[in-house]
Amino acid sequence: MDSYIVSDELQQHLHETGGEHGHDEEGSKMFGFIVFLLSESVIFLSFFAGYIIYKTTTPNWLPAGVEGLEIKEPAINTVILVASSFVIYLAERALQRHNLWGFRLFLLATMAMGSYFLLGQAIEWSHLAFGFTAGTFGGMFYLLTGFHGLHVFTGILLQLIILVRSFIPGNYETGHFGVNATSLFWHFVDVIWIVLFILIYIWQ
Numbered sequence: 001m002d003s004y005i006v007s008d009e010l011q012q013h014l015h016e017t018g019g020e021h022g023h024d025e026e027g028s029k030m031f032g033f034i035v036f037l038l039s040e041s042v043i044f045l046s047f048f049a050g051y052i053i054y055k056t057t058t059p060n061w062l063p064a065g066v067e068g069l070e071i072k073e074p075a076i077n078t079v080i081l082v083a084s085s086f087v088i089y090l091a092e093r094a095l096q097r098h099n100l101w102g103f104r105l106f107l108l109a110t111m112a113m114g115s116y117f118l119l120g121q122a123i124e125w126s127h128l129a130f131g132f133t134a135g136t137f138g139g140m141f142y143l144l145t146g147f148h149g150l151h152v153f154t155g156i157l158l159q160l161i162i163l164v165r166s167f168i169p170g171n172y173e174t175g176h177f178g179v180n181a182t183s184l185f186w187h188f189v190d191v192i193w194i195v196l197f198i199l200i201y202i203w204q
Contacts, residue, residue: 026177033181037188040151044192047144051199054136063134068204070124077120078197081152084113085190088159088183095179100166107163110186114156121149144196151189158182 055061062068088110094102125142132142162178165171172179 026175029177030181033184037185040188044147044195047140047147048195048199051140051144054140055203058136060135061137063130063138066130066134069201071201073120073124074197074201077117078193080113080120081117081193082190084110084117085187087113088186092176092179092183095166095172095176100172104163104166107159107166111156111159111163114152114159114186118149118152118156121145141200144200148189148193148196151185151192155182155186155189158185 087106091103091106091110094100094106125145130138132138159182162182165178
């Protein structure tokens, strides 16, 4: 009888120790991911600074024959992308409550909203009257929106990965690092776009 009690206590201790180790490992991974996002922020900030400097110092900033950018459709795309941050937050909350189907549905909705944003950006590009080589503005516009679009596409791929992993039995019982990191990346992408929208479309 005593040996069984000792064995149960030992197993419980090992389980608790393993759980603490798992939390520490997840914390370390998340710290590393935040450092990665900070490095990405530096890249975007350098682009923002370059855009502001060029805009305020370049005569004839817009390409010849272009008076400004259409703002209605980009504004709609912006609302959809920003709203998707709230939707992926709901997906996180559903997973925390062990509601896998709710997690999957909210995640699919987030992916659909991100895809809609990319489609809207592609349509906008196809109707623009200037190209990448149309002066400094043309180069900066396609560089900034294209680089951000690449991040949106990456975020959708990450969401697809965590969606597929949700069908692996017990995959998210030991931790949610992948989900939390993907959600944080998506929020980062949305914040970056808000700044871009203000610089490119509002400040014309």
